[in-house]
Amino acid sequence: METIAMQSADIPWLVGGDFNTVRDLSEICGVSRDIRMAMEDFNTCIQNTGLLPLPMQGEWYTWHNCSAGPRNLWKRLDRMLINDRWMAQFPTSYYSSLTARTSDHSPMVLSGDIQQQLGGMFRFDNYLALSPEFIPSVQQVWQHNIIGTPMYAVTRKLKALKPIFREQRRKKGDLSHNVQLAKGFLEMAQVLVTSNRQDELFLQLEHCCRVVLAKAAKLEQIMLQQRSKMQWMKGDPGAVINEFVMYYQNLLGGERRRDMIDLRFLRPWARHILSEDDVNSLVLPFTHTDVKQAIFDIAEDKAPGPDGYSSGFFKAAWPIIGQE
Structure with a gap:
């Protein structure tokens, strides 16, 4: 400092x-x-x-x-x-x-001196990608031609999608009601704790309210995801089978490329050595497949950047946005 x-x-x-x-x-x-x-x-x-x-x-x-x-x-x-x-x-x-x-x-x-009234920090919820409205919404925005550098065009389109996703999330119903109630209970408990910080009953009440709020928020996310999945699978028996297969594929891991190196070619006095082919592979220009693999290796709940979009968004919208 x-x-x-x-x-x-x-x-x-x-x-x-x-x-x-x-x-x-x-x-x-x-x-x-x-x-x-x-x-x-x-x-x-x-x-x-x-x-x-x-x-x-x-x-x-x-x-x-x-x-x-x-x-x-x-x-x-x-x-x-x-x-x-x-x-x-x-x-x-x-x-x-x-x-x-x-x-x-x-x-x-x-x-600060100037208060800007913003719509709050945007966060893309992965359950929105399972909605029938998701792909058409992305297609509608992505078809616009924006003048500028490629990265500028992508960021402008992502920004244009934010109010659309906010509205879709608002239409999902009142599933966040329990979360709001839990927040209210926690606030009242914290007022009691502030009035008497030595009262163990108030402390226990505040601790329980924290736990309830955390569990309610987690349950809300799970319910929204499951509701979207059930809507998506309705009327398609094969989708139920695919859902089970995909679950265990994600659980057990997928295929990974492995380059086998013959240790006999290592010099006896060298701890680590790269073959000529390995050296050449390190300087090859990256391909569209490399970019896709890098994106799809990121966990769906991770955010590659600070714009609020999770990796799950890019995976779900890849058929539309992947080329750009």
């Missing part, structure tokens, strides 16, 4: 996250080990980097060890710090420490 501070002396700089330590003993509630040395190091670092605390609203303690017994512990581990250039450019900025949900840390939201 001190190295970055020297490089950021003339530009606005904000540092935020879980620093895993506190600045003062007032930022601890409960029995903790001796952290005076870590606390001193942290304060020295802040002083040497010339950082200042960004104004904060909301929860004071940002971390809880999720213990419902006498060992329960709260700390203020998460914060945002700024330099003087940030303060000069964004004088009214601040951050809010929100009530924790399923994590043991509180989310932090940065608010």
